[in-house]
Amino acid sequence: MKRLTSKMDWMEEQHHQEMAAKTADELIARLKMKPPINPLAIAQTESDILKFAGGDLGSRYDGKLEYVKSRGLFLLYYNTKYDIGLTEGQHHPRTLFSVSHELGHFFIDHHHQCLRRGVKPHRSKNEFRSHRQIEREADAFAASLMMPTVFARPMVNESPLSMDRIGDIAGHFGASLVSAAIRSVRLSDYPCALAGIRNGRVAWMFPSESLVNAGIYPKRGGIPENAEEPWEEMTGGSADSSQGDGTVADWFDTFSKEDLDDIYVGEEYLPVQVTETLVVLLTLDEDELAEEEEEDEED
Numbered sequence: 001m002k003r004l005t006s007k008m009d010w011m012e013e014q015h016h017q018e019m020a021a022k023t024a025d026e027l028i029a030r031l032k033m034k035p036p037i038n039p040l041a042i043a044q045t046e047s048d049i050l051k052f053a054g055g056d057l058g059s060r061y062d063g064k065l066e067y068v069k070s071r072g073l074f075l076l077y078y079n080t081k082y083d084i085g086l087t088e089g090q091h092h093p094r095t096l097f098s099v100s101h102e103l104g105h106f107f108i109d110h111h112h113q114c115l116r117r118g119v120k121p122h123r124s125k126n127e128f129r130s131h132r133q134i135e136r137e138a139d140a141f142a143a144s145l146m147m148p149t150v151f152a153r154p155m156v157n158e159s160p161l162s163m164d165r166i167g168d169i170a171g172h173f174g175a176s177l178v179s180a181a182i183r184s185v186r187l188s189d190y191p192c193a194l195a196g197i198r199n200g201r202v203a204w205m206f207p208s209e210s211l212v213n214a215g216i217y218p219k220r221g222g223i224p225e226n227a228e229e230p231w232e233e234m235t236g237g238s239a240d241s242s243q244g245d246g247t248v249a250d251w252f253d254t255f256s257k258e259d260l261d262d263i264y265v266g267e268e269y270l271p272v273q274v275t276e277t278l279v280v281l282l283t284l285d286e287d288e289l290a291e292e293e294e295e296d297e298e299d
C-alpha cells in the first residue's frame, strides 16, 4: 500500500509542476518573447508593482521575493555572484535561473497571493535543491520560462538525448546545463530520465513522459551500486564525466510490471561541483521497451 501511496503522491506533484510550467509558457506567449529569454525584461513588464535589484550577496541567498504592503510593491533581489568575469549587463545562466525562479513566485497565482497575505518572505538557494513543493513549482516555472515548450520541444526531439546534445540545447537557450537537462528530459518523446545524487543518495529524479507511460517510475533514496564509484570520484574532487551501464531495476520502480526490471539503461554521469550534485542522464532503448510492452500484452 505504501508504494501505491507514493505513486499517487508522485503523480500529484507532477501535476503541480506541469501547471507551473504551463503558467510560464502562457506568459512567454502573451509577451511574444523568443529565446534566449531575458527574465529581467519580463520583470520589467510588471514594473508598476515589481521592482528588482541585483548584487553580490555571497552565500546568503540566490534570490528573494518579498511584498511590501505599505508600498503595495513586490521587491525581487538576486545574487550576481555567478556573474563575475562577465561584461556589464550580462548574466550567468545561474543568475537568470534565480531571477526566473523568483518570477515564478510572482506569476504563479497561489504563490503571489501568499506573499500578498503576508506569509513571510522566503529565500531560495540554488536550483533544484529544495524539497518543498512550492519551491519545486517555482523551479518548474523557471525551467519552462528559460526553455518555452513551443521552442524547446522540437529541438529536444530531433533525436534521443545525450549529455552532448543537452550541452548544445543549454547553449542555444542560455540555460544552465542542469536546468536544460531536466527540461529536455521532461520534453523528450524518448524514454529517459535525469537523476541528481546528493549526499550519497538519489535526491531527485525527473522522467520523460514515455517512461512513465511505459510503467517506469522514479525511485528516490539509496544509491544504485553502479553510481557508487562515480559518486566517490566526485566527492574526491573530480569534475570528469563518465559513462556506465545499468538496468531499470537499478534506478526505477516498476510496481506491478517487474518484467521491465531487466531492460538496459545507459548512464551518463556529470559531476556538478558547485551544487555538490552528481547528475545522471539515464536513457533506455525505445525499441527494447516497445518489445517488452508487446510481450506484456500477449500474456
Ligand SMILES: [Zn+2]
Binding pocket: 101, 102, 105, 122, 123, 124, 134, 135, 138
Ligand atoms: Zn523560491
